[in-house]
Amino acid sequence: MTTLLRNWQRRCIDAALEHFTATPHFFCQATPGAGKTRMAAELASRLLEQDRIDLVLCFAPSCQVVEGFRSSFAAVLGRRLDGQLGAVGAAFTYQAWNTEMRRSGDSSMTTVCSWFSTKSTTAPATMYF
Numbered sequence: 001m002t003t004l005l006r007n008w009q010r011r012c013i014d015a016a017l018e019h020f021t022a023t024p025h026f027f028c029q030a031t032p033g034a035g036k037t038r039m040a041a042e043l044a045s046r047l048l049e050q051d052r053i054d055l056v057l058c059f060a061p062s063c064q065v066v067e068g069f070r071s072s073f074a075a076v077l078g079r080r081l082d083g084q085l086g087a088v089g090a091a092f093t094y095q096a097w098n099t100e101m102r103r104s105g106d107s108s109m110t111t112v113c114s115w116f117s118t119k120s121t122t123a124p125a126t127m128y129f
Contacts, residue, residue, distance in 0.1 A: 009039040016043055020052070037068055041076035048077070048088070056081065056089030066091045 005013075008030070016026045030036050040058075047053040058069040058081065069091040073081040083090030 009035055012039055013043050037072045041073045045076055058091040059094055061094055066093055
């Protein structure tokens, strides 16, 4: 599906892949509706194909945005992002995540999209947008 990407999305994915070799954090800023979620799904696809990550966690301010993450990632990856068995990861609202973390004793919430790997001892790759 990469052929449907805009030029800025392809450049951003290439920059993120290069950036993740040196540091686990990457920032992408674009206007609403520009295609950040689609770009993040394509980036996750590349990271999964390269066996650099095992799962994806996305955090968003509303249920509508969470559903957008789930549908975009499912379309690009061909796998669910619902946190269930067989899924590639999960998407949560900030409020839902905060509730879960309070139950476990951790109330911090700063990440928007993280990719995790059991193959690496470094911090998870994180993209903020």
